[in-house]
Amino acid sequence: MSFLQTTLSGNFDQSERLTILGDGTEIRWIENGVLRVSPKTEIKSSNQLIISSGVHGNETAPMEIVDAIVSDIYSGALSLKTEVLFIIGNPEAARNQQRFIDDNLNRLFSGKHEKFDSPEAKRAQVLEKIVGDFYSAVLAPDGQRLHYDLHTAIRGSELEKFAVYPYLPDQNWSSAQIGFLEQCGIQAVLLSSQPSGTFSYYTSNEYDAHSFTVELGKVRKFGENDMSRFIAVDHGLRDLISAKESFVNKPNSIKIFAVVEEVIKKTDRFQLHVEDDAKNFTEFPKGVLLASDEGYEYRTRIDGERFVFPISNVPCGQRAMLVVAPTFIE
Ligand SMILES: [Zn+2]
Structure with missing residues (x-):
């Protein structure tokens, strides 16, 4: 089963909506491009983790990273200890290797989709609902809501890998999160100065999640990505999923910018x-x-x-x- 190929084909089998693995892990197709994976209750970390990719359909590397992770969960090669929502943002655009069909999906969250009538406006509405259901579970005192929205960029960058920290009215930036991003190979963090229609601002603002738009390098076509460039972020995400990450690393050389x-x-x-x-x-x-x-x-x-x-x-x-x-x- 490939999460990505099934999502691109658009015909996931309704009868296989729920798969239970040998160790009790449950994998649910919530919607095309959306998988919710839940470990057995007794080995669950308290974090609620969302990993999204393909919000821009031509940004293939993040979808390939996520696809490999999901395959390793299915095969048992990666031990799942955290509940995770995997999202491929815009399957229809991804199928065409296009950034979007009619509208930029990453401008339509926080209800901005209401003023639009397009495939992306509908998708933003659906994703808001799914995220709301996922984050509606009571969060344990030692748990955190986390959301990493993975992208690649069309334009080259002097700092190849950087993250956009959504606007926080109280400016309560998390140095533990920035330390984690640095470990994932992120070279710079950009602190946003105002609200926006991005997916990461939505989860940060509505659900108090630690959320980031993470730019990982340059756009390439499916199959043309040099996956060795994403080893650090791949490790970081796998550590989160296996509950091996405890956010103790302080930021060291990562650059911080303000608008x-x-x-x-x-x-x-x-x-x-x-x-x-x-x-x-x-x-x-x-x-x-x-x-x-x-x-x-x-x-x-x-x-x-x-x-x-x-x-x-x-x-x-x-x-x-x-x-x-x-x-x-x-
Ligand atoms: Zn993007």
């Missing part, structure tokens, strides 16, 4: 002053012009500012780029 400017395209005169193929996290000295619009200019204010996610062809009123600067957490 210092959210550049919004206001008029048609808007221009980004960066190369089309410039890499995310390109670093600039103070005083460099990065964006301009009618009555607006953004020049870097200090040495060491960097930009992330630049797109100039967004509709007016939308975000065209983030500017970030190094920061630290307590």
Whole structure:
């Protein structure tokens, strides 16, 4: 059984919705692309873990990582000690190796799907319901809600692997989580400055989960990923699943950035002053012009500012780029 191939084919067998393995592990198909795996009660860790991938259908490496993990749970090669919800976000787009069909799914959570009518809007609604059911179980005092939403990026990056920490109103960033991400090979964490429609912001904000959008490198086609580049994150996820991870490692060399400017395209005169193929996290000295619009200019204010996610062809009123600067957490 391949979780990924079955999901892509779209025809999972209704009669095999529940599989019980020899050791009592239960594997349930909740919906196409969604598996809930539950270990036998007496060996369960208290964490409630969500591992999602394929929220953008062309980002294949995370789906292949998850597929291998699920296969190892089925075969018994990986011992399951934590309840896990595995999600392949956008199977229809993944089948076409497209980022999305009509709308960017990762902008539609936290109810934003209500204003849209598209396959992605429906999927966001379904996933919100499934996540709500999963996290509705009472959390033991020693348990944590965890959500790692795995992505790869189209644009190259000076820091290949980075995580976006969703906006936390109380700025109560978890250094234990950042330490874990560093162990997973993540080189930088970007602290968000405001709410958004992402999947990770949704689980963080609604369910108080430790949630992250995790960018693991460059987009490639199915079968073309160099899986050796993902060994650290694969180990980290497997340790979580087998309840071997206790979040004791402190962050060491991982870089932390805060958003210092959210550049919004206001008029048609808007221009980004960066190369089309410039890499995310390109670093600039103070005083460099990065964006301009009618009555607006953004020049870097200090040495060491960097930009992330630049797109100039967004509709007016939308975000065209983030500017970030190094920061630290307590
Ligand atoms: Zn993505």
